[in-house]
Amino acid sequence: MATMKSVQTGPVGKIDVVDVERPVPGPKDVLMRIRACGICGTDVTFLHMGGMPSRGAAGGDLVSVPLGHEPAGEIVEVGDEVTDLKVGDRVVVNPQDAPTGIIGCGGKFGGMSEYLLIENAVAGKSVAVFPDTVPFDVAALNEPMAVARHAVNRSEAKPSDKVVVFGAGPIGLGATIWLKLRGVEHVVVADVIPERLETALSVGADAVINSATEDITARLTELHGQAANALGQARAGTDIYIDAAGAPAVFNATIAAAQWGAKMVMVAVQKKSDAIDLAGMLRSELTLIASQGYPTEIFEVTQEIAEHHERFAKLISHRIPFAEAERAFELTLTPGAAEKVVVTFGDEA
Incomplete structure (x- = not known):
């Protein structure tokens, strides 16, 4: 045997x-x-x-x-x-x-x-x-990049959208690459580890935020312009928030920054969290989109990974x-x- x-x-x-x-x-x-x-x-x-x-x-x-x-x-x-x-x-x-x-x-x-x-x-x-x-x-x-691709597909991001990705692990960085290959003009990555943020810039992020030391709403407003929620309160002009971190703070930061009609895609496995500010979601009409696995993407990504393999190798x-x-x-x-x-x-x- x-x-x-x-x-x-x-x-x-x-x-x-x-x-x-x-x-x-x-x-x-x-x-x-x-x-x-x-x-x-x-x-x-x-x-x-x-x-x-x-x-x-x-x-x-x-x-x-x-x-x-x-x-x-x-x-x-x-x-x-x-x-x-x-x-x-x-x-x-x-x-x-x-x-x-x-x-x-x-x-x-x-x-x-x-x-x-x-x-x-x-x-x-x-x-x-x-x-x-x-x-x-x-x-x-290939498999984790299919997960990241599904999150981007779920976001329906357009080239004109302004996007922030929370979490510069493999899924967040993969989402960043797919967003840029999709033609999205401006993608920001937020994380608390400087080395991860350096990697984010190397794979194509347009800007990064160290969420341990920077005010996320203020920085996003600086990068994406000022907008407002449904009540006219000042908010960042970010269109799409992608949670690839799974930390409770991501929800709080998104709700605090979200403009009227913003979307949040949840791809990270969620850790036990505090109560979500549902009233804050209401004030921005924030759409929460869950992203699980890769219903169709598992081999859709294979040839593009091959084409851009040097970029993916940085992960x-x-x-x-x-x-x-x-x-x-x-x-x-x-x-x-x-x-x-x-x-x-x-x-x-």
Whole structure:
């Protein structure tokens, strides 16, 4: 029996790197060798929990699950009935298409493994092929960049809109890139970490705000002009607010600054928050738009990432070999220690 190494949730705050049976593809499947896999905030959530609740377990018991839903790699085996994929294809994955559960999020398989079985493999549905001009580590950004793209799509931002993105993590920076590629004239990024703001400028943000030291409403008014809410009270001329931070302060800052008819897109997983100022939302007729996942965007982004891969590469702060997976997850678990960690397997170029 051939085996492989795979990362699973361990005790609270820890991973286990275990030997498991290497999957064997059926006639409709392909086997991919993982060359890079990103670590997501969702992985961190599972580690803080020490696993995932099992529907079959009594009393909400937690079970260990394989991690990794941001993989990129190359196909090494192809089932007899697969006609649109071949050995050697470099592919990214739609983790939500797996029939045995979402890859790396409670499903049977995880992408933070040496190999990954793609069940019922169909090009354009379960995987997408990307060109060999794109490094595997950048290709592994495909899934989070689809999340960011959906948020921008939900915003319906027009070139004439003035936009602020709260949070200069991977999703916020990805949204910034998509907004600029969409032709949006002015995009501001707000965060509390200076290094993140520097990255925001390097990927195309027109201005940044350090929300730890600057007055957001005043700075947005300076950048986007002065407008008013429905009662005529002075507000910033910002049209769209994108919350990629998930902090309660973002809602408060948005409501304080929002002009009449502004929109707020919520893409970040929300932390427990204080009461929202609903009256303040009313005074601005602020539209709240939720953005979850990537209903259509998972492979819409693939070719554009390829075209602009040098720009997207700036989102990766750490590239850690799979042999040091524990260190990679420790970095991600430590607030402020890393922005985007991608684990690499062998020669990831």
